[in-house]
Amino acid sequence: MKPDLTHAAQRCPVLSKARPDTRKLLVESASLRRLDRSDSLFLHETHADQCFVIVFGWIKLYRILPNGSEAIIRMHTAGETLAFADCLRDGQHQTGADAASEATVLCIPAALLREAIASDPDFGRILLTNSFDQIDSLNEQLESLKCQTAIQRVGCFLRRHARLREGRLVVLLPFEKGLVASYLGIKPESLSRALGRLKGHGVRSGREEIEISDPAALDALIHDDAGSLAYTG
Amino acid sequence: MKPDLTHAAQRCPVLSKARPDTRKLLVESASLRRLDRSDSLFLHETHADQCFVIVFGWIKLYRILPNGSEAIIRMHTAGETLAFADCLRDGQHQTGADAASEATVLCIPAALLREAIASDPDFGRILLTNSFDQIDSLNEQLESLKCQTAIQRVGCFLRRHARLREGRLVVLLPFEKGLVASYLGIKPESLSRALGRLKGHGVRSGREEIEISDPAALDALIHDDAGSLAYTG
C-alpha cells in the first residue's frame, strides 16, 4: 500500500472494514488525484467509469438547475465514498462533483470495484452497510430541513463540525460560507445573520474560525421548540 | 406462494428481481399483517427483529421530536421495503412506522432475511441496488426541499402521484392532507393555500381527488424559476 494512504484507508469505513487483500487490491491499483478548489471530479450525466474515496478535503455533489444555477445536494469529506452506486449500476453519474476545497481522492476503476465484489463476498455486505448508514444520514438531513428553522440548522452544522483544539471547541469552516449556506438550504445573507444571532447562544464567530464557547447554550437553542413544522396528527 | 401475494411480489423491486427460490423462501415463511389507519407497525428505538414489504397502502416513517410532536421522515407504499437496514445491522429501528392508510404488509423475520442473503449471493446485490435507488430518491427530496418553494413541491408531489383514470390525470390523495403537508415540510394551511393557487396552473382540486387538467401548465410552474435558493458560486 502506498505509504500515505494507510491512514486514509483507516479513516474510510468501507476500506478499513474490507479484507486486507481486498483493500490492497483496491488501493494499489487505484490512482491518486489532487484537486484544487472548484476543480471538477466528474460531471452529471456522464458515464461512471471510476468511483472515489476521499483522502483529504471536501467534495460537493451538485446538480445544475433549469435556470443554470447549481443545487448543492451533499458535501462529502475524508473517508467517504463517491459514485460507488453509479459505477455498480454501470450507469451515469447522478450528480456532478467538484472540489469544495483542496482535496485528494483515490480513483478506483469501476472494473476493479466489481472485481473486489466478485472475489470477496463480504465486501458487498460492507458496501450494503455503508449504504444503509448513508440512508440514515440522509433521513436526518430531511428531518432537519423539514422541522428546523435556518438558525437551528446552522447550529446543528456547527456542532457537527466542531473539534476540540487546544481546549476550545472550534469549527474551522471547511469551505466558503456561501457553500455552507447553500448546503443548509439558505442564502449566504441568512447564514451571516444566523451566525450573528447565535452570538447570544454560545457561539463566537470570527473569520475562518468559529468558536462554540458554550455548547450547552447552543444545544438548548437547537432542541428548544424544534418541530415548529412537525406533524401534529 | 400465497395466491394474493404474487401480484405484490411482482410490484416489489426487491422480490421481483430475486431468484425464484429466494422469493419463495421469503414470501412463504413470512406472515401477512393488516393495519388500519394509524396502527403502529414498529416503534423508534425498539429492536428490529422483522423487516417488511408493503403489499398495499401507505406507511409513514416518523420520529418523535423533543417537543412531543412527530417529524414525518418518509412515506412508503406498495412494493417498497421497510426496516431491511435495521434488521441486517441487527440493531434498533431508526424511525417509528405507522399505517398512514389501511395497509397490508408482509412481515419477514430478520433471520429469514439473513438466510436469504447467505444462500443467494445475488440477493445481496439486489438489496444493494435497491438501497442505491433509495439514496437517489432521498437526494432528490433534499434537492427539492432546498431549492423549491412550497408550491413547487406541492406541484411535484401531484405529478408524482397522478395516474391516468378514464382519460383524466387524477391524484387520489393517499392519506390525509395534514400528513401530505408534513411530508412536504409545510403546514396544512399552506398546503390548502398552495392547492388554491395551483388552480391557476392546470390543477382542479376537489375533496379526496385532485385533477391535473393541464399538465404542461403545472410543469411550467414547477420548472420555472426553480432554484431561487440555489448556489450561485
Add this chain to the structure above:
DNA sequence: CGCCCTCTTGAACCAGTTCAAGCGCAGTGG
C-alpha cells in the same frame, strides 16, 4: 494602489406560519 471576491449589513419585500374563526361531513345519540 486598485481590483476582485467574499462576507456583512440595512431596508423593503414576500412566502409561509400562527392564531382564530367557520365550514362540511361522518358518527352518535336522542
Add this chain to the structure above:
DNA sequence: CCACTGCGCTTGAACTGGTTCAAGAGGGCG
C-alpha cells in the same frame, strides 16, 4: 329524523423568518 359533536379542511388577518436588492467593509493579490 334531526340536533350535537368532533374532526379535517379551508379561509382570513396579523406576524415572522428568510429573501431580495443594494451598498459597503475587509482581505488577498497583481
